[in-house]
Amino acid sequence: MRSVAFLDLSRQVATIRAELDSAIAEVMGSGRYVLGEQVRLFEEDFARWCGTTFAVGVGSGTDALQLSLVACGIGRGDEVITVANAGAPTICAIDAAGATPVLVDIDPATFTIDATMVAERLTARTRAIIPVHLYGQCADLEAIVQIARRHGLRVIEDCAQAHGATFDGRRAGTFGDAGCFSFYPTKNLGALGDGGMVVTSDRGVAQALRELRSYGEREGRHSVRKRGHNSRLDEMQAAILRVKLPMLDSWNRRRREIAHAYGQGLEGAPLGLPHEASRRTHVYHLYVVRSADRDALRSRLRERGIETLVHYERPVHRHAAWPELGPQSLWLPETERAAREVLSLPLYPELTDAEVSTVVGAVRSAL
Numbered sequence: 059m060r061s062v063a064f065l066d067l068s069r070q071v072a073t074i075r076a077e078l079d080s081a082i083a084e085v086m087g088s089g090r091y092v093l094g095e096q097v098r099l100f101e102e103d104f105a106r107w108c109g110t111t112f113a114v115g116v117g118s119g120t121d122a123l124q125l126s127l128v129a130c131g132i133g134r135g136d137e138v139i140t141v142a143n144a145g146a147p148t149i150c151a152i153d154a155a156g157a158t159p160v161l162v163d164i165d166p167a168t169f170t171i172d173a174t175m176v177a178e179r180l181t182a183r184t185r186a187i188i189p190v191h192l193y194g195q196c197a198d199l200e201a202i203v204q205i206a207r208r209h210g211l212r213v214i215e216d217c218a219q220a221h222g223a224t225f226d227g228r229r230a231g232t233f234g235d236a237g238c239f240s241f242y243p244t245k246n247l248g249a250l251g252d253g254g255m256v257v258t259s260d261r262g263v264a265q266a267l268r269e270l271r272s273y274g275e276r277e278g279r280h281s282v283r284k285r286g287h288n289s290r291l292d293e294m295q296a297a298i299l300r301v302k303l304p305m306l307d308s309w310n311r312r313r314r315e316i317a318h319a320y321g322q323g324l325e326g327a328p329l330g331l332p333h334e335a336s337r338r339t340h341v342y343h344l345y346v347v348r349s350a351d352r353d354a355l356r357s358r359l360r361e362r363g364i365e366t367l368v369h370y371e372r373p374v375h376r377h378a379a380w381p382e383l384g385p386q387s388l389w390l391p392e393t394e395r396a397a398r399e400v401l402s403l404p405l406y407p408e409l410t411d412a413e414v415s416t417v418v419g420a421v422r423s424a425l
């Protein structure tokens with residue numbers, strides 16, 4: 059049987075190789091390699107594409123989250139509400155900002171924060187909510203924004219897996235005080251290295267971010283008003299991302315087409331299939347199924363040449379790095395069940411129809 063890799067990024071590069079080569083050559087010849095014209099133009103393009111006023115390029119998605127927290131005035135002694143099923147970066151960012159993560163369970167249908175559980179975790183120190191738009195689907199942004207308004211909290215959206223996902227027709231990243239994106243190579247919009255972006259419609263937040271990403275200095279001046287950091291999107295990555303951005307909508311459409319084919323092919327199988335909630339457009343950063351017998355299914359797929367991954371094997375409160383989060387497992391039953399059951403099948407725009415059929419056949423026979 060033919061084997062199918064989980065992801066092959068070289069296929070996408072091959073489709074736009076000539077454009078990438080000339081964009082890279084232009085940067086090399088420009089003499090400007092950090093914070094130049096390419097970053098400025100990409101920030102404009104990306105803000106327009108998302109539907110926000112400002113965009114600030116930074117070094118990574120994790121930095122986008124950390125610097126957004128700091129730009130919103132959140133730090134030591136403050137509590138930030140988020141989820142435990144999204145891998146380490148969101149928690150790393152809260153940690154790096156000096157704040158304390160408070161974990162809330164997920165809605166089992168969408169794997170995103172269960173907005174009805176947020177109220178139980180509020181304290182006098184709660185300052186922000188970070189909804190993670192996991193696997194390519196927005197959290198219930200209406201409910202989150204409502205809770206935040208009622209309690210005077212900031213909303214910082216983790217959009218690292220949700221470039222172009224919508225809620226009521228508006229794109230992820232445009233609902234909160236800041237929308238944080240990653241351009242890690244595997245994301246729906248990926249650089250050929252690290253990169254990140256914060257979008258915002260708040261001029262003050264944008265200005266603070268521009269200072270924070272560059273040691274806390276105001277551009278063109280030498281007075282440091284904030285304790286900053288060095289986290290900048292470089293010209294090479296910005297030029298590469300400018301080549302790719304015009305293709306992103308069609309790549310996302312292809313992701314949805316493959317998800318639809320999986321949905322049809324696997325209909326009726328003893329498997330939980332991804333659910334696109336009402337009012338939302340899912341951009342399928344990952345195609346995640348559920349199986350009570352996940353590990354057995356995964357090894358049977360491996361025997362059939364199908365590579366799968368698990369996002370994520372361990373919720374953050376079960377990692378050795380954060381022993382203080384362990385006790386929060388008490389109120390995270392759906393998060394823990396998801397960690398035991400989730401399995402990600404191969405899905406990326408360049409996956410062929412033949413490969414999709416191969417995966418469907420292998421999953422059916424493995425079950």
Ligand SMILES: *Cc1c(COP(=O)(O)O)cnc(C)c1O
Pocket residue numbers: 118119120121144145147148190216218219239240241242252253254
């Ligand atoms: C990838 C990712 C991040 C971090 O992005 P980096 O660019 O790798 O720092 C944050 N949150 C989520 C949900 C992610 O998937």
